[in-house]
Amino acid sequence: MAISALVPAGTQVAREPERRRGGLIALALLVPGLAYLALFFLVPFVSLLITSFGINDTATYGGYYYAFYWQNYVDVIAQYWPQFVRSFWYALLATVFALLISYPIAYFIGVTIREHKMLRNLLLVLVIAPFFISFLLRTLAWKQILSDEGPVVGVLQAVGLMGAQDHITGTGFAVVFGLTYNFIPFMTLPIFASLDRLDKRLIEAGNDLYASHASTFWKVTFPLSLPGVISGTLLTFIPAAGDYVNASQSFLGGPGTAMIGNVIQSKFLITVNYPQAAALSILLMAVIVVIVAFYVRRSGTDDLL
Amino acid sequence: MTAVETSTVRMRAAARRRKPAGSWLLPTYVTVAFLILLIPIAYTFAFSFNDANRSNISWNGFTLDNWMTVCAQPEVCVAFGNSLLVGAVSTAIATTLGTMIALALVRYRFRARSAISLLLFLPMATPEVVIGAGLASQFLTIGVAKGLGTIIIAHTMFCLSFVVVTVRARVLSLDPSLEEAGRDLYGSPRAVFWRITFPLLLPGIVAAALLSFSLSFDDFIITYFTSGTVQTFPVYIYVAAQRGIPPQANVIASAVFLIAIAATLIFQIISARRASRLRR
Numbered sequence: 001m002a003i004s005a006l007v008p009a010g011t012q013v014a015r016e017p018e019r020r021r022g023g024l025i026a027l028a029l030l031v032p033g034l035a036y037l038a039l040f041f042l043v044p045f046v047s048l049l050i051t052s053f054g055i056n057d058t059a060t061y062g063g064y065y066y067a068f069y070w071q072n073y074v075d076v077i078a079q080y081w082p083q084f085v086r087s088f089w090y091a092l093l094a095t096v097f098a099l100l101i102s103y104p105i106a107y108f109i110g111v112t113i114r115e116h117k118m119l120r121n122l123l124l125v126l127v128i129a130p131f132f133i134s135f136l137l138r139t140l141a142w143k144q145i146l147s148d149e150g151p152v153v154g155v156l157q158a159v160g161l162m163g164a165q166d167h168i169t170g171t172g173f174a175v176v177f178g179l180t181y182n183f184i185p186f187m188t189l190p191i192f193a194s195l196d197r198l199d200k201r202l203i204e205a206g207n208d209l210y211a212s213h214a215s216t217f218w219k220v221t222f223p224l225s226l227p228g229v230i231s232g233t234l235l236t237f238i239p240a241a242g243d244y245v246n247a248s249q250s251f252l253g254g255p256g257t258a259m260i261g262n263v264i265q266s267k268f269l270i271t272v273n274y275p276q277a278a279a280l281s282i283l284l285m286a287v288i289v290v291i292v293a294f295y296v297r298r299s300g301t302d303d304l305l
Numbered sequence: 306m307t308a309v310e311t312s313t314v315r316m317r318a319a320a321r322r323r324k325p326a327g328s329w330l331l332p333t334y335v336t337v338a339f340l341i342l343l344i345p346i347a348y349t350f351a352f353s354f355n356d357a358n359r360s361n362i363s364w365n366g367f368t369l370d371n372w373m374t375v376c377a378q379p380e381v382c383v384a385f386g387n388s389l390l391v392g393a394v395s396t397a398i399a400t401t402l403g404t405m406i407a408l409a410l411v412r413y414r415f416r417a418r419s420a421i422s423l424l425l426f427l428p429m430a431t432p433e434v435v436i437g438a439g440l441a442s443q444f445l446t447i448g449v450a451k452g453l454g455t456i457i458i459a460h461t462m463f464c465l466s467f468v469v470v471t472v473r474a475r476v477l478s479l480d481p482s483l484e485e486a487g488r489d490l491y492g493s494p495r496a497v498f499w500r501i502t503f504p505l506l507l508p509g510i511v512a513a514a515l516l517s518f519s520l521s522f523d524d525f526i527i528t529y530f531t532s533g534t535v536q537t538f539p540v541y542i543y544v545a546a547q548r549g550i551p552p553q554a555n556v557i558a559s560a561v562f563l564i565a566i567a568a569t570l571i572f573q574i575i576s577a578r579r580a581s582r583l584r585r
Contacts (some may be wrong), residue, residue, distance in 0.1 A: 027415075104335065132561065132569075136539050136542040169522035
């Protein structure tokens with residue numbers, strides 16, 4: 001489910017080939033890649049888990065020794081729960097906004113103009129266009145546009161919607177704005193992929209049966225696009241919760257907008273308190289796994305790919 | 306065209322003409338949304354022509370100098386070269402390993418299928434900051450110095466799953482009877498694979514490689530944890546953001562953008578041609 005919705009549309013599944021028994025060829029095909037993932041995804045995770053129970057050695061730079069010091073977890077929760085709550089709150093807001101903004105775009109491209117192949121392909125290129133230009137530069141562009149000297153603040157102050165002391169950059173609003181903007185393509189593409197496969201005759205049938213446009217949408221279109229909505233929300237929520245670029249002070253954030261990613265980054269790369277950084281990472285991962293497991297279960301699918 | 310078909314076509318056309326009153330609303334919304342979404346790209350592009358030195362923040366007038374002297378800020382070009390190298394190497398490895406897994410997943414039965422699916426799914430569902438911290442912690446534990454090698458290791462890892470997903474969809478869409486025909490005509494397994502399966506898979510493999518390269522090229526979070534003192538293009542921008550980004554960075558980003566858009570359009574035109582030729 002989830003991720004498969006990202007795959008370019010128009011790939012219809014042919015007759016399922018009968019699978020042959022594994023054997024040596026299957027093994028030879030699988031082992032190199034899976035060994036790679038085990039070595040550089042699973043082992044680092046275990047390494048992180050071990051480090052998270054270590055004791056930070058304040059005497060040496062970045063030193064720690066192995067122990068079973070679960071107090072790390074208690075400490076980081078006590079100290080950083082506001083950043084945790086903020087991360088998931090910002091990620092949730094960004095996911096909801098991105099969904100509201102992206103759905104009509106995906107609907108327009110996938111359903112309304114489906115027959116106009118040229119226009120459809122052109123708009124699809126526009127959707128993925130941001131992928132081709134560094135997201136850091138795009139975020140910095142917003143920073144300049146929304147800055148105190150920028151046009152937006154100027155206009156809003158002139159019409160009296162903002163006071164002279166108010167800012168946009170450095171606020172939670174700016175961070176959520178940046179997150180929403182950055183993840184809109186990740187939301188639009190899977191929803192588009194679902195809507196593109198939608199049989200238009202079902203909508204026509206709904207209208208023929210005297211259903212209003214709204215009830216046709218909620219009873220027919222939306223349920224059929226649900227796989228795309230689910231993968232889009234996952235592709236937005238998970239990276240948004242761990243993001244630390246938008247909330248960073250040299251980008252859209254301010255002193256009061258640090259997310260958990262910012263804390264992990266500074267613990268790991270600046271204050272080099274590895275055990276605490278590891279404990280925070282494990283906690284972030286654990287919360288996300290719980291949320292995703294619950295969400296995927298609700299969506300009623302087991303096949304993860 | 307049969308009579309029935311003509312009448313359905315007519316009915317469809319009638320249905321299209323009978324549009325709801327607010328039918329201008331959606332196109333207007335989409336236009337406005339796209340205009341807003343494209344603002345940062347236009348901004349980055351415009352400021353590549355800004356007559357500014359270090360801090361490319363306010364508009365100082367139009368110049369082509371930045372485009373002529375891209376490598377006047379050598380770090381920008383070095384970082385860009387590193388990004389290209391990392392992207393190329395990790396894409397090559399990830400595409401090879403990922404295509405092999407995708408073939409095995411579709412074609413063969415084996416045990417531990419769901420465990421393997423989970424192992425492939427997890428890297429895509431893990432926040433980058435956790436992957437980065439994990440790799441950094443592993444490199445620290447085993448005492449590997451961070452640099453280009455560690456960046457490539459990391460990028461190959463997170464691209465792999467995306468390659469598997471993309472190629473797997475292509476393998477699933479293959480018509481098995483084509484390969485059966487090849488075998489019936491006494492093609493050896495090797496000949497059947499290289500003359501039939503592989504060419505049919507190629508569009509999927511190319512798409513996977515492009516996806517993988519763009520993921521690698523634009524990655525910042527994982528790279529920052531695994532790069533040490535080596536800078537890729539995004540890392541350079543992040544570090545430079547604190548003191549001001551030279552306009553040359555905008556030039557490189559804009560040039561890459563234009564090339565990528567042109568390549569995408571050409572790719573689309575070619576596949577549209579192919580599709581219409583196959584239909585005939």
